[in-house]
Amino acid sequence: MTETPESGEIDLGDITLGQSFLTVYEHLRPFAAPVTRDLKRRDADALLRSYLEPGCFPEAVRRLTVRHLLVLVGEQETGKRLGAIALLSRMSLAESTITVLSPAGGAADLLSRTEYEPGRAYLLHDWIAESTDRIELLNLARKLAELGSYLVITRNGAPSQAAEVEQAWSAPEPGELFDLCLRAYGVRAGHSPEELTRARDLALTLPTPAEVVRLAGRLVGDDEPSGEDVAAWFDTKPLLHEVREVAALAFLHGVGGPVFERQFARLERICQAQERRVPRVSHPLVAREEGRVAFRVPRHRGQVLAELSGRYGFWLWQPLREWVRSLAWEGADVRTRAAEGVALLAAYSLKDAQLEFLDVWARGGNAERLAAGDALSYMCADDTLATEALRIALDWTADPLDPRATAAAVALGGGLSLRYPADAARRLRRLESGGGPSAGVAGRALALLAEHAGRCHDARGGTVTALPATLATDA
Structure with a gap:
């Protein structure tokens, strides 16, 4: 049994997009600074306060000193970013500031379309280029050496043929x-x-x-x-009904009580739940206060998703996926919370989040495309996931006729405009001029960002003001 919501289609016009962008900005701006920026020495020192050099570090210092370019290659979350900052901090520089570059440029962009100043340090973290060109990287190394500048790139995956400038990276003990x-x-x-x-x-x-x-x-x-109390609760082997309840809340955290009960009832019907219901008692993870349902500790939301991803398989996730995808049609508040839940899931199972939710939503109707774009925006709250969100958006917009490009335009005008302003600007303008289905949304996104730039002020130094301004003017 499946259930199709009766909600109608929405129009991706100025009001809908404006509400979406405003919600994203309010969520991200307290902590999501642009990735592409200048990292001051004081900030770098603070990041390195608890940094431990791995065994490969001395050799990396030697090779960077000689080559002026080094690509750190290894598995995700092995400390490559902090390793790159530590390496650059060891170099003799005319200026201690580290300029952080966009991960979207290929080797040719880094060689021919990036300006480097003499005696400066540059960092490119989580490089998402599909391929590395050995000759262009060697030419880039020579160019940097002539300037007395240094660039460290980090990349997930296996080494390439550019062995002269690559360093296998490992985590510290x-x-x-x-x-x-x-x-x-x-x-x-x-x-x-x-x-x-x-x-x-x-x-x-x-x-x-x-x-x-x-x-x-x-x-x-x-x-x-x-998260020990979350794991401990799952260790008690709760009833499947109780598991579904916290699973539903992971995608609806903070929603009004009646709305949660209605949506959870839909999930139960999709699951064809037959087990005996027990009277509801106080839940150790869930609070029902002031008319809303939420986790007692906000951080538990992500930890519940981690436990669900690691402990449960088809019989829970198949109906849950169907239900989560349907939330895109259940109104703005529900759709936004579902998108945030999918973004949190991506931290624990990126492949599942992309294939089962993001791609499906992005190929659907306007409500679903808006949900996909919002989910990419919420991924920008996490430094690692922000790069993945950019990678997905660029993939969806490689062909302006791709139906997923509309969802990408929503994200480019939302969270990605805060984290990668120049990349978002270029891709939005490309979509606007491409004449595909996403052209109208891209144009409205640019117009809304320009309008937002004129009236939004940020107490942390104008972050939100400056970023849309860049989008509005950078071709």
């Missing part, structure tokens, strides 16, 4: 990293030696440096509770 974090920030009072020992043992099992740092952060700061 997790136990040593954990110890460094505790020394750098100081352990909060109240933790016993036994608790610290258990935490260090756990750090040795964690797959990425970022997770080790987050674990240490819970011991040195006043962070929100960890």
Whole structure:
């Protein structure tokens, strides 16, 4: 049994897009600065405060010193970005500021269409170029050497044929990293030696440096509770009905109580739920307060998605996917919360988020395309996912006639305009002039951004004002 909502189609006009962009800006602007910017030495030093050099670091310093260009290659979340900053901080420079470049340019763009100043440092993180040209990279290295400048690029995946300028990267030893974090920030009072020992043992099992740092952060700061209580709840083997309830909330966190009950009832009908319902009692993860349903700890939303992704398979996810996709038609508030949930899911299962939700929505009607664009925008809240959102948007707009280009235009005018303003500007103008189905949305996005630039002020130094202004003027 499937259920088709009766909501009608929407018009992607100025009002709809304007509301979408405003919601995205309000969500992202407190913490989502442009990726492409100048990183001051003070900010770099703060990032490196708890950085531990991996075993490959000394050789990387030597090679960068000689070549002036180094591409760090390895698995995701192995500390390549901080490694690149640390490497550049070791170089003799005329200016200590690090200029961060867009990850969208290919080797030819870096060689011929990027301006480099003498004695400067440049960083390109999470390079998304489909291929690397060995000759162009070697020519780029020579160009940088003549200027006395340095560029470090990070890239996920396997080494290419450009072995002269590539360095295989590895993560630091997790136990040593954990110890460094505790020394750098100081352990909060109240933790016993036994608790610290258990935490260090756990750090040795964690797959990425970022997770080790987050674990240490819970011991040195006043962070929100960890995800252990979420995992512990799932360990109790809750009824499938209860699992579906928190799964639904992961995509509707903060929605009004009656709306949640109505949407959850739809999910239950899709699942053809037959198990016996037990009377509802106070839920350890869920709060029903002031007419809304939400997780007691906001961070639990993502942790629930992580547990669902790791513990459950077809029998939960197949009906859940159908239900989540249908939320695009259930009105602006529900659609926005569903899009944010899909963006959070991408942090734990990017492939599933893209294939089962983003691509499906982007090929659908206007409401679904708006949901896909909003989801890409919300992915921009995370530094790693922002690059993936840009990669997906550029892929969807490679052909202006691709139906997914309309969803990409929504994202380019939304979250991507905040994180990658110049790239968003160029691609929106290309879509506007391409004459495809996305041309109208791209044109309206540019016009709305120009209007927004004239009246929006940001207390953090004009971030939101400056970015749409760039979009409005940069061809």
